[in-house]
Amino acid sequence: MKDYEETIAFLGEWGPFQRLIFVLLSLSAIPSGYISLSMVFIADTPPHHCRVPSLNSSYGGLGYNLSIPTEELKGETILSRCRRYTEQEDSDSAYSYDTEGCVDGWVFSKERYVSTIVTEWSLVCNDSWKSPFTLTVVCAGLLVGSLFSGILSDRYGRRIIFFSSKAVKTICYTALAMSQSWEMFCALYFIIGVMDISSYCTAFILGSELLIKSTRETFGILGVGLSYATGYAVLPLFAFFIRDWRTLQIGLSLVGYLYIPLWWFIPESPRWLITQGRSQEAEAIIRAAAKRNGITPPEDIFQTEFSIDTKESSGQEKYTWRDLLKTANMRNITIINITIWITISLIYYGLSFNTSNLDGDPYRNCLISAATEFLAYAFLQFTIRYVPRRVILPFTLLLGGALLLLIQLVPAELSGLTVTLAMMGRLVVTGAYAFVYVYSTELFPTVVRNMGLGVSSMAARIGSGVSPYVAHIGTYNKTLPFILMGTISLFSGGLSLLLPETKNEKLPELISQVKPLQWCCYKKRSAEINSPDGDVQGSKLAPANQSNVGENSV
Incomplete structure (x- = not known):
């Protein structure tokens, strides 16, 4: 029996259909690049x-x-x-x-700003806690959105969640400029956070499942990554010319309305439809894609016996977040992913929000910070083709941690060197943050992939929620945030060595196909893999042609 990618191989990897999906879903990530980071300017405190x-x-x-x-x-x-x-x-x-x-x-x-939310609602002195707390509210929204978007997307489909969350986000982002109080501002920003991460994660999953092989990797790194970086780079340019926070908010929100036509061009994920037992709908999408590519499809694309497992793919069994912890292999992958996502998010946003504590113009520092994103994605796209997954993630995190820890050795008068090391550390951590989306997508199986990515992304919001306070430490001690973030990066890099290799391998479809952890080069005996504690015996029924799953090194 053929698997999904073998069945649709006749479409090719880079036809007009794939190019359209690649471009449209990549561009959808642009607003995510400035939505939360715009708080650097909107919530800044002038003298x-x-x-x-x-x-x-x-x-x-x-x-x-x-x-x-x-x-x-x-x-x-x-x-x-x-x-x-x-x-x-x-x-x-x-x-x-x-x-x-x-x-x-x-x-x-008013030397730098006409107004910010701090100046409008006097968020200083006894109310100074409200400014960083606003960032925490956004991160809380991202946390909630990460959890429920994954569950809803795996239950009701990627496409409907993607478009509904993008619509609500755009409307609320426009309404944000009309806030009459700080409390109203926070409430709207919470909803925006929920919808922003929902649309971002769902677009990432949708693109990963509509595209295959090397195209999927390029989409995750260059497509989504560079679009996110573009949104980040646009932010200081908008903020430099628009110094009033309400006008800046309206200007940024207009971008969201450009995505309305995407509804008629982006289909549902055929992979997801198959897991729901809706093979006819999946076949209709593939036939439409073949027509766009100028290819004549086979008479019967998805045969009756294509169903991976009758019980799992019929839609009779509904998956919940508990399935991420039911089996040993699935549980290990989930816990390690959650830990790594928390630490990477804390470091990434901590370095981003800490730009205001660095010497120099904040607009220039923000633009340089955005430029590191482009360099990180370009470097990652090159290495991801030739370097194993188990090397890329540990290397970037360990190197980033080392660079951040070096900052404490820099003399106070060499502030330029401090900025350079901070930006270099951010560059490699950005690469790790972009790469972990691709890696996690390959580690989680189709039946719970969006849920797994959603739970990991939800956990990351714990890190991003703490990051404003880590950056706030920099107002009292400039080197302490770098020491804290550098140490955490080294820990996360060591932990990532346990994850299994996924390079050049097919995406797992079922929980039973999830790989075990790898402990250096030690290999477990097959008998141990198939023990009652392993995934083969302890998971949902695996198909006959997958009975050897789990024999890789542990």
Whole structure:
């Protein structure tokens, strides 16, 4: 019996149908590149001090030096951001030495921004926790979306979840510019986070299942990766010319409406349809693809006996997240993936949000940070063709950790070297973050692939939710965030050595086809693999031609 990829091999790998799917699904990742990272500018805190009604309301001025105490920040003496001297009415001196809070509000510098959410809702001093918490709210939305999008996509289909989440995300992103309070802003951004990761992960899975072999790899690295990097690179350009956060929000949201026509060009995943016992619908999609490619398909593409397993593919058995933990091999893959995703996400977003703590212009630093994404994806695309999966992930994480740990040895006066090492570390960690999407897609079987990727991505939001606070440490100690992230990267790199090799191998369809972990070069005996604790005996029924699965090294 032929497997799926052998059955549709007549389509070829790079016809008009594949090119269309590749381009459209890749471009759908552009908004994800700026949605969460736009908070670097939208929620930035400009220089500020207490407002004194008797003085000119413009920022700074000689009079403020007499009415506001000074404080030291990063070696520089500035006006206090949260305290002012108490005014005296019955005294020769206008101000006493006693201080009070900014009871009349704040004056914010407009040198860089016309407005941000911080200046509009005064998210400073006692409310300064709200700014990083806004990022945590976004990450919480990404976490929820990662979980439920996977479950819903595996249950109801990739296509419907992809388009519905993209539609809701675009509408809410537009409405965000009309927020009347910080609470309303957070509520909308939470929904945006849910929908953004839903559309991103589902597009990634949909493209991976519609494309095959080397095309799938190129899609995951260059297609989605470069589109995400493009969205990230567009962000500082938009932010540089649009300094008002509401106008910037509207400008960025308009991109989402360009994706409406995709509904008529992107089909459902035939792989998923087959696992649901809907072979006729899958065959109709393949025939339409063959027609677009100018190929005459066989008379009977998916024969009756093609069904992988009657019980599994008929749709009678519904899969849940518990299936990710039922068998030994599946459980090991899931737990290790979750751990690696948490650590990589923490490092990636920690370095991204930490750009404001680096010396130099934030727009330039953000653009350089985006440029590292392009370099990372280009390098990864080259290595992924020739280097085993079990080498790429550990190498990038271990190298990234080493570069970040070196920062603590750089003298304070060599700030340029610190920025260089930070950007180099971000470059290799970006490569690891992009690669882990491809690797995880190959590790999880079709019946729970989107769910597995969703749970891993959900776990990653724990890391991204913590990352704003890791970056916040940099306001007090510039090297401590790099020490923390470097150590975590080394740990994650060592853990990734346990994952099995998937290069040049067919995507697993069933849970019974999931590979065991690899411990160096040691190989388990076949009898051990087929023990009651292994996947062959402990999983759902495997087809006869897959009875030798699990005999690879463990």
